[in-house]
Amino acid sequence: MPARTGKQYLDNVKSLHPEIYLNGRRIAHVTEEPVFAGPLRTIAEQYDIQLDERYAGVCTYVSPTGDRVSRSFQPCRSRDDLIAKRRHFKLRADHTFGMMGRSPDFMNAFVLGWHTNAPVFGELDERFGENARRYYEHVRDNDLFLTHVLINPAIDRSKTSSQQEEPFLHLGKVRETAEGIVVRGAKMLSTMAPFAEELVVVPFGGIAPGDDDYAVVFAIPIDTPGLKFICREPVAPAGRTEFDHPLSSRFEEMDCIAVFDDVLVPWDRVVVDGRPGSRDLVNRVLGNDPSVLVVNGARSLASLELMCGIAVRVADATGIDGFLHVQEKLGDLISRLETLRTLFYGAEALAAPLPDGTWVPYLPGMMAFLMQTAPTHRRMVEVIQILAAGNFFYAPSGADFANEELRPFLDRFVRGRPGISAEERVRLFKLAWDVAGDGFGQRLMQYVNYYSGDPVRLTAGLYLGADKREINQVVDRALAGSEAGLDIPLSPEVLRMAPPPPPTRPLTGIYPAKSQPSS
Numbered sequence: 001m002p003a004r005t006g007k008q009y010l011d012n013v014k015s016l017h018p019e020i021y022l023n024g025r026r027i028a029h030v031t032e033e034p035v036f037a038g039p040l041r042t043i044a045e046q047y048d049i050q051l052d053e054r055y056a057g058v059c060t061y062v063s064p065t066g067d068r069v070s071r072s073f074q075p076c077r078s079r080d081d082l083i084a085k086r087r088h089f090k091l092r093a094d095h096t097f098g099m100m101g102r103s104p105d106f107m108n109a110f111v112l113g114w115h116t117n118a119p120v121f122g123e124l125d126e127r128f129g130e131n132a133r134r135y136y137e138h139v140r141d142n143d144l145f146l147t148h149v150l151i152n153p154a155i156d157r158s159k160t161s162s163q164q165e166e167p168f169l170h171l172g173k174v175r176e177t178a179e180g181i182v183v184r185g186a187k188m189l190s191t192m193a194p195f196a197e198e199l200v201v202v203p204f205g206g207i208a209p210g211d212d213d214y215a216v217v218f219a220i221p222i223d224t225p226g227l228k229f230i231c232r233e234p235v236a237p238a239g240r241t242e243f244d245h246p247l248s249s250r251f252e253e254m255d256c257i258a259v260f261d262d263v264l265v266p267w268d269r270v271v272v273d274g275r276p277g278s279r280d281l282v283n284r285v286l287g288n289d290p291s292v293l294v295v296n297g298a299r300s301l302a303s304l305e306l307m308c309g310i311a312v313r314v315a316d317a318t319g320i321d322g323f324l325h326v327q328e329k330l331g332d333l334i335s336r337l338e339t340l341r342t343l344f345y346g347a348e349a350l351a352a353p354l355p356d357g358t359w360v361p362y363l364p365g366m367m368a369f370l371m372q373t374a375p376t377h378r379r380m381v382e383v384i385q386i387l388a389a390g391n392f393f394y395a396p397s398g399a400d401f402a403n404e405e406l407r408p409f410l411d412r413f414v415r416g417r418p419g420i421s422a423e424e425r426v427r428l429f430k431l432a433w434d435v436a437g438d439g440f441g442q443r444l445m446q447y448v449n450y451y452s453g454d455p456v457r458l459t460a461g462l463y464l465g466a467d468k469r470e471i472n473q474v475v476d477r478a479l480a481g482s483e484a485g486l487d488i489p490l491s492p493e494v495l496r497m498a499p500p501p502p503p504t505r506p507l508t509g510i511y512p513a514k515s516q517p518s519s
């Protein structure tokens with residue numbers, strides 16, 4: 001099947017019956033739940049974009065089956081492939097202004113890695129490598145929307161999975177049957193679960209010695225019996241209007257706890273089955289494709305571009321942009337944004353192939369880019385708050401604007417500097433509030449800080465994995481003093497990517513062993 005339309009996606013979601021709970025009630029039909037209407041419409045639009053005649057050439061490519069499928073599934077075999085994929089990822093991120101981290105591209109890029117890493121998964125059992133490859137093809141050829149769970153519930157982080165108070169608080173294998181493996185326990189968070197068609201399960205963060213039972217990797221339909229998702233409280237309750245909540249009314253990704261109440265995973269969906277040796281394998285390979293970094297980067301950049309723009313427009317709307325400290329703050333945001341843009345796009349100029357032929361952007365630069373996006377996001381939120389001050393709360397609702405008696409007062413007293421009407425000003429501050437004040441914006445900031453793991457341990461991992469030869473040589477030369485003479489290395493004409501890490505072990509794919517409770 002070629003790339004799907006939004007309607008095809010929605011029709012399939014309608015035919016599924018996942019066990020989703022929201023505010024204590026079981027959701028009978030996901031597509032009829034008002035809280036889910038905005039995000040479902042947005043995800044459907046993500047599918048429509050790829051077939052829109054303006055974008056189809058960017059968003060699709062011809063797969064080995066002869067169908068035009070989503071570009072996100074394409075293996076990168078050249079720099080041109082990288083650029084083509086980045087344009088696709090950035091387009092779909094720009095559609096949501098980077099407000100949705102787990103839109104379809106994220107997991108599409110993830111499972112592309114199952115195709116590349118099939119030989120590694122096949123080390124435990126040939127069938128598992130084949131399962132991984134076939135699953136990637138299944139998702140690509142049916143253009144499915146996936147969610148995933150990586151992290152065990154934070155019940156007691158000082159203990160390993162088998163040391164928890166009960167054996168299956170963390171998700172693990174209970175037994176095997178002729179049909180497959182039976183798994184029990186929970187995973188902490190599954191973003192987008194109510195809207196997804198499939199669930200991918202991969203342990204992340206390091207499995208401790210003796211915990212092979214908990215090293216299970218598999219993918220199952222979202223409505224597999226025994227699988228339950230319990231939603232957090234919505235940050236955008238039903239009934240929010242686009243006037244009052246331009247972002248949260250459209251882009252709320254729901255997050256859920258995933259409970260596995262003795263779920264049977266059929267053998268053809270098992271990629272790692274928890275047998276002895278599984279721990280070593282999952283600690284060595286996360287299994288995602290490196291293009292996940294580009295998906296994350298495109299999302300980050302799209303949101304930072306919006307936030308920087310909001311800060312500039314907020315300052316303009318109330319005539320504070322002439323003050324020196326405001327200009328300094330806006331100049332700082334622009335310089336941060338331009339630095340990140342240069343890293344994101346520049347990493348392509350320094351791209352190189354990994355040993356398996358997969359082209360990747362300059363990885364140390366991409367990792368540095370991603371590490372800097374969270375502090376930049378936080379600073380942008382802070383500056384928007386400083387510049388907007390009380391203006392957030394001096395913004396009547398769309399219903400007030402519709403009230404003919406009130407309207408003349410609003411037009412008079414809620415307007416901005418000359419040339420900025422009351423409606424324009426209020427809409428702008430509501431946009432700013434969604435991203436910098438509302439629960440929606442707070443959830444996004446928490447996502448930005450933690451979406452790929454604990455930033456403390458990830459940054460420590462970057463230090464541990466960094467190639468430090470060059471900086472050590474500089475220090476040695478300085479220590480040698482004048483004895484070094486004029487032996488100064490010339491900077492390269494063309495910077496080549498440092499020897500890339502093996503494709504099966506992304507730099508921050510696992511936490512440093514020293515930060516594990518078991519060590």
Ligand SMILES: Cc1cc2nc3c(=O)[nH]c(=O)nc-3n(C[C@H](O)[C@H](O)[C@H](O)COP(=O)(O)OP(=O)(O)OC[C@H]3O[C@@H](n4cnc5c(N)ncnc54)[C@H](O)[C@@H]3O)c2cc1C
Nearest residue numbers: 148149150151154157189190191446447450453454456515
């Ligand atoms: C909005 C949002 C959406 C998410 N969506 C998903 C999703 O769809 N799928 C998914 O799998 N995950 C998702 N995540 C989960 C995310 O992967 C985790 O939040 C992340 O890995 C961090 O784990 P944690 O929250 O358990 O924090 P922890 O790792 O428990 O860290 C909490 C604090 O304790 C400290 N700490 C904990 N353990 C150690 C240690 N061993 N050594 C030193 N310090 C330690 C940390 O430094 C940190 O300050 C999402 C997270 C957020 C915020």
